Amino acid sequence: MSGYVITYFPVRGRAEAMRLLLADQGAEWKEEVVSFQKWFAGEVDLKKTAVFGQLPQFKDGDFVLYQSNTILRYLGRKYDLYGSNIKESALIDMLNDGVEDLRQKYSGVVFYKREPGPEKYIEELSNHLGPFERLLSQNSKGSGFIAGNKISYADYSLLDVLQNHQHLASDCLKSFPFLSAYVEKMTSRPKLKTYLESDARKNCPIVPKDFK
Numbered sequence: 437m438s439g440y441v442i443t444y445f446p447v448r449g450r451a452e453a454m455r456l457l458l459a460d461q462g463a464e465w466k467e468e469v470v471s472f473q474k475w476f477a478g479e480v481d482l483k484k485t486a487v488f489g490q491l492p493q494f495k496d497g498d499f500v501l502y503q504s505n506t507i508l509r510y511l512g513r514k515y516d517l518y519g520s521n522i523k524e525s526a527l528i529d530m531l532n533d534g535v536e537d538l539r540q541k542y543s544g545v546v547f548y549k550r551e552p553g554p555e556k557y558i559e560e561l562s563n564h565l566g567p568f569e570r571l572l573s574q575n576s577k578g579s580g581f582i583a584g585n586k587i588s589y590a591d592y593s594l595l596d597v598l599q600n601h602q603h604l605a606s607d608c609l610k611s612f613p614f615l616s617a618y619v620e621k622m623t624s625r626p627k628l629k630t631y632l633e634s635d636a637r638k639n640c641p642i643v644p645k646d647f648k
């Protein structure tokens with residue numbers, strides 16, 4: 437049993453990609469759930485001690501990390517999901533940064549009520565998804581992963597963001613055959629499928645229940 441602990445709010449959010457990675461790699465972890473109400477009421481000491489005053493926090497035994505993408509890269513190195521040379525690693529980082537940009541656009545519209553608002557965002561979504569579709573189509577005609585032919589930490593990030601978009605607009609991948617096949621391929625990986633079908637995952641929302 438590993439000593440992994442994820443401390444986060446009761447949502448998928450910025451903890452979900454690391455959960456997908458751990459589940460797919462057959463690792464176990466513990467969840468420490470922090471209530472939004474208590475956090476924003478200043479009742480959680482971790483708000484003061486967290487390096488940037490934010491979650492998720494990830495623990496590997498006594499080793500403590502913050503920043504979701506740093507945590508993914510740490511796990512990427514640990515589970516050999518980070519390419520086999522510095523050029524492959526750089527390409528994986530580049531793609532993960534692209535996923536991060538997409539995550540921020542999505543979060544801006546869904547959580548922070550930023551312009552252009554959900555309807556317009558969905559209308560324009562093909563502009564944002566297009567680069568990922570192109571990358572997959574150019575990579576072994578869709579039989580690879582987002583970078584090369586081996587799964588990398590960036591794949592878990594991409595899957596998470598794509599599933600968030602499918603939740604926002606269920607048919608958003610309809611005109612993207614490579615992305616659709618990619619989601620199918622990722623979600624059929626046996627250990628990942630078990631996690632995706634678990635109660636823990638089903639009961640963990642994308643948007644908090646009482647979010648306005």
Ligand SMILES: N[C@@H](CCC(=O)N[C@@H](CS)C(=O)NCC(=O)O)C(=O)O
Binds near residue numbers: 503504
């Ligand atoms: N760059 C950070 C962003 C972390 C972040 O925005 N955390 C939010 C939840 S997703 C948070 O802790 N919000 C509460 C607060 O800012 O007090 C990461 O990727 O981990």
